[in-house]
Amino acid sequence: MDSPSANQTFLSLQNAGIAFNGVDILRNINFDIPKGQTLVVIGESGCGKTVLLKLLISLLQASTGKVLFDGQDWCALDDKRTNDQRLRFGFLFQGAALFDSLTVFDNVAFGLRAHSKCDEKEIEKLVLMRVKEVGMKESVLGKKPAELSGGMKKRIGLARALILNPEVMLYDEPTTGLDPIMTDVINELILQTRKTMPVTSIVVTHEMRTVTKVADRVIMFSPLSRLKPNEPQVIFDGTTDQLFKTADQRVQQFIHGEAKERTQDSDHNAHRDEAS
Amino acid sequence: MSEALRKELRSALNKVSQAFDGLGDFTIFSALSLATIFKKPSTGTMIPICFRVGVQSVPVVAITGMFIGMVMAIQVFSQFQSLGMATQIGQIINVSVIKELGPVLAATMLAGRIGSSMAAELATMRVTEQVDALICLGVNPLHYLVLPRVLACVLLIPILTVLANFMGVFGGSMVCTEIFKVDPYHYWQNSRGHIQIWDLSVGLIKPIFFGAAIALISCHRGMNSRAGAEGVGKAATSAFVWSFMSILVLDFFLALFFNNLHQAIWPDNSIKTFGPK
C-alpha cells in the first residue's frame, strides 16, 4: 500500500458506452486512471458526467464495453464481491443525497454503523472530526437534512463519503453552490485527502477554480448530440496547463466563454425537451 | 392483413408483453425482498415505520370500520323489519363486517394511507439518489427500505383489521339499538354463535396477504419511479390503484380457497363451496 507505482492502472474504461431508452449517452469511452491520480472531468451540462461516475462504481452497467476496477471487470463479480468493491469508494452525489429520515449525525455515521465495529464513542469522535473537516459546526449534527442549505448538505455529503477512508473518491460537482471561501475549503480538503491517504479521485466540476487547484489531469467530454457519428467523445485529455493552451475551439469556449456556453446549452436542452 | 390492423395488433401485443414484463419484474422484486428476511432488520428502521403504519392509522381505520357497521345497519334494517326479523339483524351485520367488509375496506383505506405514502417516499429517495447512496454505502436497499415496510404491514394490518371489525360491530349495534330501538338483549343474543373461530381466523389471515401485497406493490412502484415530481406522483397513484385491485383479486381467491378448505375439513357443514367439486 505504501508507495503505489505511479502508473498502476486502478480504474479503466474499455470501449465503454451506455444508452438510455435507445439514446446513446456515452459511446466508446477509453481511458485509464492510475492509482493516486486526481482526475478532473469537465463538460457541459447533460453530457454524461454523472453517468460516467455511476459507471465507475457500477451503479449503472455499461451497455457496451467494460469497466474495470482494480483489474476486475465489474460484470464478472457476484453481488457480495460487488458490494465489497463498492465499499472501497466514496461517492459525493450531485445533490448530496443525504437520507432525509436520519439526522446529520446518523447520516455521517451511516457507513461506520453498517460496516465497522466501532463503539458509539469512537463513532462520535470520527463523525465530529469529519464534520469539522468540511467546515461545519457541531450544532448541525442534530438537524435533519431538510433544515440545511444546499451547500451545507453538500459538505455533509462529503463528510459521509469520506468516513470509511475510501481508496477512490468520486466527487460530483463538490463545489457547486458554495461561496468562494467554502469552495477553497473544499478544494483544499480534496488536496489534503490526497496527501493523507493514497486516494484516487475523480472530480466532476464546472468550476475552473477547482480545475486549476486540484487536477493532475483533466478530461473534457462533449455531448454526443454535438458530435459527428465517429468523433471521439473525449475531446480533451491532458494536464491543466495543456488545457489552457489547447487550440481546440470547444475547449477554449468552455473555459473562457462560460456565459456563451450556457445559453447555447439551454437552447440545446429546450430543443431536447421538444423532441421528447 | 391490412397494414393498419397489423399495426394495431402489434401495439396490443406490445402492451401485453409489457404487462408480463412488469409482472415478472414485480415477482423478482418481491422474491429478492422477501429473501432479505434472514437478516434481521437494521436498527432504527422498524420503529418509525411501525409507528406510521400502526399508530397513525388508528383513527382512520376506526372511523372507517365504525361507519361500515353503521351503514350496513341502515341498509339491512328496513329489509329485515319488513320480514319481522328485526332482532336477527345483528348476525348479518357482524358476519358481513368480520368476514368481508372489515378486512377489505380496512386494507383499502390502508392502501390509500400507507401504500401511496410509502411509494412516494421511496420514489423521492430514488430520484434524489438516496437509494444509490445506500448502495454505495454497501447497504442493500431491499433489506434496508423494503423489508421493514413489508414486516410492518404484515404484522400491523391484521391488528388494524381487528380494530376495524370491532368498530364495525360496535357501530352497527349502536345504530340498531339506539336509532332503530332494537332490544339490545335480543340483538346480542341472536348474533351470538354465528361468528365462529374459523371466521375470525380467516378474517385475520386475509389481512396478512393484503398487507404483504400493499407493501410490496407500493415499494416496487416507488423504487421504480421515474425522475421528477411527476414520477413521484405517478408512483403514489399507481401504488394505490394496483394495491386496491390486488386486494380485491386476492380476496376473491382467498375466499374461494378458505371456503373449499372449510368444506374439506368439515364436509357436512352448510357453507357453500364454489369451483369444481
Ligand SMILES: Nc1ncnc2c1ncn2[C@@H]1O[C@H](COP(=O)(O)OP(=O)(O)OP(=O)(O)O)[C@@H](O)[C@H]1O
Ligand atoms: N436513469 C436515466 N434514465 C434515462 N436517462 C438518463 C438517466 N440518467 C441520465 N440520463 C440522461 O443522460 C444524460 C447525461 O446525464 P448526466 O446526469 O450524466 O449529465 P451531467 O453531465 O452530469 O450533467 P450536469 O452537469 O447537469 O450534472 C442526460 O441527457 C440525461 O437525460
Ligand SMILES: [Mg+2]
Ligand atoms: Mg451531473
